[in-house]
Amino acid sequence: xxxxxxxxxxxxxxxxxxxxxxxxxxxxxxxxxxxxxxxxxxxxxxxxxxxxxxxxxxxxxxxxxxxxxxxxxxxxxxxxxxxxxxxxxxxxxxxxxxxxxxxxxxxxxxxxxxxxxxxxxxxxxxxxxxxxxxxxxxxxxxxxxxxxxxxxxxxxxxxxxxxxxxxxxxxxxxx
Numbered sequence: 001x002x003x004x005x006x007x008x009x010x011x012x013x014x015x016x017x018x019x020x021x022x023x024x025x026x027x028x029x030x031x032x033x034x035x036x037x038x039x040x041x042x043x044x045x046x047x048x049x050x051x052x053x054x055x056x057x058x059x060x061x062x063x064x065x066x067x068x069x070x071x072x073x074x075x076x077x078x079x080x081x082x083x084x085x086x087x088x089x090x091x092x093x094x095x096x097x098x099x100x101x102x103x104x105x106x107x108x109x110x111x112x113x114x115x116x117x118x119x120x121x122x123x124x125x126x127x128x129x130x131x132x133x134x135x136x137x138x139x140x141x142x143x144x145x146x147x148x149x150x151x152x153x154x155x156x157x158x159x160x161x162x163x164x165x166x167x168x169x170x171x172x173x174x175x
């Protein structure tokens with residue numbers, strides 16, 4: 001995984017620079033996300049690894065129909081260098097650069113049960129105060145948390161779940 005990230009980093013930086021200079025970060029973001037999903041599919045990955053697949057066919061396979069020409073050129077460069085397999089990492093790093101430039105924190109809130117809109121708004125406001133940035137939230141449900149929630153905002157993870165509290169209590173009693 002770290003080797004993939006190392007390979008992906010310069011491509012992601014270059015892609016973000018080109019997209020930003022052209023004022024097309026949203027279009028690039030959507031195109032790279034689509035291409036990453038396609039390239040990340042195990043069956044597609046097998047086809048992309050076939051040396052008989054031409055560069056043009058590889059680009060046609062992974063590029064969305066409405067992709068800007070510069071994105072198609074970028075995907076062609078990846079294909080020529082045998083780097084289409086790292087598209088998921090490139091897309092993720094591109095999104096990180098975009099969020100940083102737009103001063104956005106992306107957080108995933110995993111709760112034991114579905115949260116109400118009011119609860120989400122309260123958490124979002126608290127995260128905005130904590131980070132001093134706009135916050136985009138994704139939600140997930142994991143019943144094994146028993147109660148509460150886990151907030152993952154990149155480098156910051158806040159575990160307010162009942163399962164997490166029980167684990168911490170168990171460790172304290174055992175140690």
